[in-house]
Amino acid sequence: MKIQTLAPKVYVPLLAAHAAVLVAEPARVLSWSYALVLLVLLFTLFLAGRRLRMSVAHNRPWWTMLLLALAMQLAAFGLLLTDSLVHPQGTLVQFDPTFYFCSSSLLLTLAAVYNPVGPLHRWASALDAVLACAVAGLFYALLRGVIRHDTAQASAASFVMWMFDAMALFVVACVTLRFATTKRADERRFFVVLLVFAWAELVFPAIHNRFILSSESYLPELCLDLPFVVLGLRLSQRRNVWFRWYRPSRRVHLVTGGISPFVLSMALCLLAFVQLDRNRAIAFGAMAVGIASYAMRVALLLGHHLRQEGELKHLQRGLRQTVIHDELTGLLNRRGFYRNFDRAWERSTRDRLPLTVALVDIDMFKTYNDTHGHLAGDDCLAKVGRALQQEADAYGDLTVARYGGEEFAVLLLGRDRMMAEHILQRLRLCVEALRIASRRSRHGVVTVSVGLAARDEGEPGEKPALLHQADQALYAAKHAGRNCLRWFAPSLHASELDRHG
Ligand SMILES: Nc1nc2c(ncn2[C@@H]2O[C@H](COP(=O)(O)OP(=O)(O)OP(=O)(O)O)[C@@H](O)[C@H]2O)c(=O)[nH]1
Numbered sequence: 289m290k291i292q293t294l295a296p297k298v299y300v301p302l303l304a305a306h307a308a309v310l311v312a313e314p315a316r317v318l319s320w321s322y323a324l325v326l327l328v329l330l331f332t333l334f335l336a337g338r339r340l341r342m343s344v345a346h347n348r349p350w351w352t353m354l355l356l357a358l359a360m361q362l363a364a365f366g367l368l369l370t371d372s373l374v375h376p377q378g379t380l381v382q383f384d385p386t387f388y389f390c391s392s393s394l395l396l397t398l399a400a401v402y403n404p405v406g407p408l409h410r411w412a413s414a415l416d417a418v419l420a421c422a423v424a425g426l427f428y429a430l431l432r433g434v435i436r437h438d439t440a441q442a443s444a445a446s447f448v449m450w451m452f453d454a455m456a457l458f459v460v461a462c463v464t465l466r467f468a469t470t471k472r473a474d475e476r477r478f479f480v481v482l483l484v485f486a487w488a489e490l491v492f493p494a495i496h497n498r499f500i501l502s503s504e505s506y507l508p509e510l511c512l513d514l515p516f517v518v519l520g521l522r523l524s525q526r527r528n529v530w531f532r533w534y535r536p537s538r539r540v541h542l543v544t545g546g547i548s549p550f551v552l553s554m555a556l557c558l559l560a561f562v563q564l565d566r567n568r569a570i571a572f573g574a575m576a577v578g579i580a581s582y583a584m585r586v587a588l589l590l591g592h593h594l595r596q597e598g599e600l601k602h603l604q605r606g607l608r609q610t611v612i613h614d615e616l617t618g619l620l621n622r623r624g625f626y627r628n629f630d631r632a633w634e635r636s637t638r639d640r641l642p643l644t645v646a647l648v649d650i651d652m653f654k655t656y657n658d659t660h661g662h663l664a665g666d667d668c669l670a671k672v673g674r675a676l677q678q679e680a681d682a683y684g685d686l687t688v689a690r691y692g693g694e695e696f697a698v699l700l701l702g703r704d705r706m707m708a709e710h711i712l713q714r715l716r717l718c719v720e721a722l723r724i725a726s727r728r729s730r731h732g733v734v735t736v737s738v739g740l741a742a743r744d745e746g747e748p749g750e751k752p753a754l755l756h757q758a759d760q761a762l763y764a765a766k767h768a769g770r771n772c773l774r775w776f777a778p779s780l781h782a783s784e785l786d787r788h789g
Pocket residue numbers: 616649650651652653654655657661662663664665666669692693694766770788789
């Protein structure tokens with residue numbers, strides 16, 4: 289039989305039997321009642337064990353914690369059953385289940401704060417686990433103190449019940465916050481289960497506690513079964529059908545992630561405050577732990593965010609470099625050239641400085657590629673680029689860029705025509721001096737031709753026109769036999785400007 293159909297078939301008769309016992313009120317009705325709760329709990333434990341067996345390795349710690357929490361509740365109800373058998377009039381002093389209920393809450397809280405993914409989460413989990421242990425310890429100390437000394441008083445019974453409700457509320461807050469931040473699908477499957485169980489553990493026992501004090505009937509005892517029934521029904525479903533619509537947004541993730549340490553520390557401080565009258569040392573100790581761990585948690589998060597910001601800035605710098613640089617030569621690419629050209633143009637206008645643009649083109653590069661191969665061509669481009677940059681460095685802040693293909697561009701700001709021509713002649717010669725063998729070149733080595741165009745001080749002009757003029761001058765240099773330098777002049781004859789080759 290499939291487990292989905294088996295679960296209701298087990299729970300319904302058990303609930304019916306429990307209801308019948310509570311209505312009929314036979315002798316030792318509480319013992320019967322606890323025995324039936326134990327049966328319901330045992331079956332739920334079986335279903336949880338099955339889920340643990342089926343879960344993937346990295347989810348096992350969570351399922352194990354849930355299983356252990358159920359085992360603690362089994363022990364607690366076992367004690368209640370024993371107590372009801374030994375003391376039919378009902379006193380909880382001898383067989384006190386408080387320790388097991390507190391341990392169960394602690395395990396559920398630990399499951400909510402446990403996060404092994406990444407060092408930040410591991411450290412945060414460890415801090416939260418310390419807080420969770422302190423909270424559970426304080427709950428236990430408070431409950432134990434009251435149960436041991438004042439059980440006879442009605443106010444004490446009411447205090448105990450409020451404390452149990454507060455404990456369940458604390459677990460619900462932790463589990464709900466964790467569920468709200470959980471993004472990974474397999475984690476969500478577990479936290480839906482935990483969320484449903486935590487809420488059922490808050491609501492049904494709270495109803496039970498309110499009614500059991502005021503009502504004559506035993507029927508509210510039925511509420512003790514319901515959290516386990518709800519959990520069992522959820523565990524028996526194979527697919528995650530509850531809360532499938534919910535996906536945490538980044539904002540929810542950040543907000544809830546920030547609130548959860550606050551909730552833990554706040555709970556600890558509140559409990560310490562309640563404990564103040566009973567034991568000052570414990571109370572102040574707990575407050576100190578609460579505040580210190582909150583501060584540590586904040587410092588941890590801040591450190592993480594600062595580290596991330598640093599990494600992001602580093603990446604941004606790298607990205608900017610990649611966007612404006614040419615990979616092969618390491619020079620600025622055309623985008624980088626235009627950026628510098630815009631800046632240089634603005635400065636030239638503002639400070640009335642001359643601006644010269646030179647286009648440097650490798651001669652007969654197609655032939656070089658065809659003769660020596662494309663890889664050798666790449667190598668040649670890289671060598672020429674490096675040589676141009678090194679030579680240009682000797683003259684200060686010149687811009688040297690790979691303008692495209694086998695063409696380079698040089699920007700000279702604040703240099704007159706004579707100086708510009710001198711520098712470009714040096715650049716042309718430095719390429720020739722590389723002596724990169726080119727079998728089919730007229731000179732036997734790789735050479736470059738240079739076209740120059742200048743904007744004189746205070747001349748209006750336009751940026752594209754200046755580039756176009758440098759291009760025309762380059763054509764003229766090619767036409768003049770290559771490995772030479774030409775200035776743009778309006779008198780350049782149209783036939784001279786036809787592209788070579
Ligand atoms: N190896 C290599 N070749 C490139 C690269 N970019 C462009 N080229 C080659 O450069 C050559 C340019 O050829 P052309 O425009 O005809 O000019 P050219 O052969 O240098 O002739 P002139 O400019 O007239 O001296 C083409 O064969 C392109 O394939 C590159 O990144 N690597």
